[in-house]
Amino acid sequence: MAKTNAPKNTIGEFIRAQRRLAKLSLRQLAQTAKVSNAYLSQVERGIYKPSAKVLKHVAEALQVSAETLYARAGFLDEDDEERKEAGVEQAIRLDPRLSEDQKETMLRVYRGFAGPAA
Amino acid sequence: MAKTNAPKNTIGEFIRAQRRLAKLSLRQLAQTAKVSNAYLSQVERGIYKPSAKVLKHVAEALQVSAETLYARAGFLDEDDEERKEAGVEQAIRLDPRLSEDQKETMLRVYRGFAGPAA
């Protein structure tokens, strides 16, 4: 529903975005994901469509669930985004490492970011 | 290599078993799964390792969940507990309502709260 921002949804761009979020260079990710940097470059730019094996390695290296990547790649589509969207708030609430105050702060920040999109 | 056989729980054998259970001929399944019968034959006999795309089609044709086949193929870990461990960080990363900058901000905040060592 709240798909206010999802400009491009290719698997490559998704990987690139996640890689940058994780502050990894192309070669770094390539190495931990056990693929060549050349190939990873092509994948991120949409030239090649990675196989599931590669996807799995990348998912591990990026610390996202393989299902997510598969869904993004179109290999799996029984994925409901709703659950993921609701995820942030729920994850924050359930996190045992956060104090109540911290949770409240993060929720406020999150709602500030995600909420007033309308 | 006198290993003409192996205790293979390969997807090939799994597919063949499922196909026979569904009372489908090789060509029938190949057609509904949109692959050539030649290829499907090779896959079932373990000569080729099918890509996720093929697996997805086969899963649909056999009316089994794609996850099951992926897990059999080793493309997916059978356990989804990874998702829970990832928790807040992954939820943030995957949220389509947050911009890249916003994600980074929230991750920084979260890490500050939850502990630098983690």
Added chain:
DNA sequence: TCCTGCTGCTTGGTAAACTGAGCGCCGAGG
């Protein structure tokens, strides 16, 4: 200045996935 080491990208090749056209075998009719 010139290195040194990093970034991402391109090129050229190998191997693997995948297909089309055939093979031989078997059961059901004519």
Added chain:
DNA sequence: CCTCGGCGCTCAGTTTACCAAGCAGCAGGA
């Protein structure tokens, strides 16, 4: 008997994933 249609399998070829090596560009330090 002899087609006919389906079965699974094989061979030859195309397409695509993937890697090794090397490119230019940029930052920083001697």
